[in-house]
Amino acid sequence: MAEILAEADALERAAELILAGETVAIPTETVYGLAADATNGEAVARIYEAKGRPSFNPLIVHVDSMAMAERIGIFDPLARKLAETFWPGPLTLVLPAAAGSPVHALTAAGLETIGIRMPRGFGAALIARTGRALAAPSANSSGLITATSARAVEDDLGRRIPLIVDGGTTPVGVESTIVKIENGDMRLLRPGGVSAEKLEAVAGRKVLRGAKGAPVVAPGMLASHYAPGAKVRLDATSVAADEALLAFGPARAKGAERARAVKNLSPAGDLREAAANLFGFLSALDKSGAATIAVEPVPAHGLGEAINDRLARAAAPRETPAASR
Template sequence: MNRSPMEILPDTAEGHARAAQLLRGGGLVAFPTETVYGLGADACNDRAVARIFDAKGRPSFNPLIAHFAERDAVKRHVIWSDEAEALANAYWPGPLTMVLRKRADSPISKLVTAGLDTLAVRVPAHPTAKAVLAGFGGPVAAPSANRSGQISPTRASHVTSGLGDRVDAVINAGVCAVGIESTIIGLVEHPILLRPGGVTKDQLMQTLGAAIAVRKNAEAISAPGQLGSHYAPNAAVRLNATEWRAGELRLGFGDVACDLNLSEDEDLVEAAAHLFDHLHRLDARGGTVIAVSPIPHHGLGVAINDRLTRAAAPRD
């Protein structure tokens, strides 16, 4: 099948308008959020959403997140709640996704929800994402703009090298600030952390004033980002490396000699921002194993360790 070359759009009003035009025509457009680059399509267009699954090689049972320009638009598609209102007040726009019951009259494609009666929704904070979503004027389904299971993209160059002409356009807007995907919280029955991310569990509990359950890996997939093997480079990943072995590519944390360092100052925010980019850069060197220093398992470290554990999981 012959495809047109991917358009590289500038991060300007003209580039944002072209992205919205392509989305209205059923196209696929990669754009930055504060977390990672997303691969967007009109969430109400079955054919456009199906192109996301095809471009990524993504299993159809894995639901997508619907992105919106503002909160009131979200409320037209889901059953809103007091808990959702409290979390939206605290973290939207921002790196938090909420899973709520989908309204029966919502026109969002069942491919987005993978046939579930729930919908994952988010209002991103990145100015480019906000401009594209506002220009498009509707919900945009947007998983990370990479082949399924591989390292998530935090630069436009990661998208072009990973997806190429499977995508109609990418907006080149620099590096994503947070660097790991959004936190996902389920609010259908009781609050449950479905995926750790840029907003920590402790922050969510403080906002809600209540305990939050945590999804067990054995439970059925109910939100994006729950596959066992995910975010994986071509090289194998060895975790909690306190010493290096011959021939390994070394991803450090703290005061260690290594090939690339997530944060010499042991700053978890800096480490999260560097995680996927450093994995991309080490993987491009063509080694067989990437060894990673231990990462503290608190705060943002929980999300970093979640991504690293999935990157190191056995591949199908």
């Protein structure tokens, strides 16, 4: 079972676990979050593993300063005005990812945008203590009720994580508002702790609703949204000479030696390592010049379910929509 420490006594232990690549349930002003180092792919994979998340949805990155935020996302004047007004607080801004961002590709689920929030309280203190931005979705199993108390986290995730920080009942009680900033517009992707009316009052313009025919870049997206430029061929047992190969495990598909390029998600067959490598390796193979990326079979259990979900999206016809996850 998870260790449970009062907020006043938990900072050093929580920081130790975060820096070791573990997950920690922490209180924020909105709901309890399941936090891990956003720059560490295997740590982020542990979040998906603990939540049983069915697909690699993008995770919100939590920061403790504008300086840290600006290393991760690109702020236009509107985004900066909203951040200066509502941060720290329950507002997530979806922005273009900054060049050289330290955030691991798995955190953003391979997207070119990133959701950023600046929390109050223990989350801010933990970020400052570790010097790491934190990926922190809600601390509950995927599809279950969001946790607003340490007891609720314990009842759900207590056997899957090492530490729960008890900060009492969260004051806001609903998740953050998510707004995408694009071409001077605000697009509401999820209502939450900051109302649309407050956003409009500060921005001096209307909040737009919906995803404008594009994939939602906070949880939920089109089937092909993560697709590379190359075609993706799944469950490959052989490889053509003009294909790149995304491998898994110790045994190779027939003809692997002829592949234009090869990346092995995990030579040892470790699904956590595979999840951490997935987006970076797909991107590298896409740059190889191959018209097709052949993908060896990946087991469908545990994190393999999420890996296969992502690969199916990458291989889907480019205009095929899917129900949001």
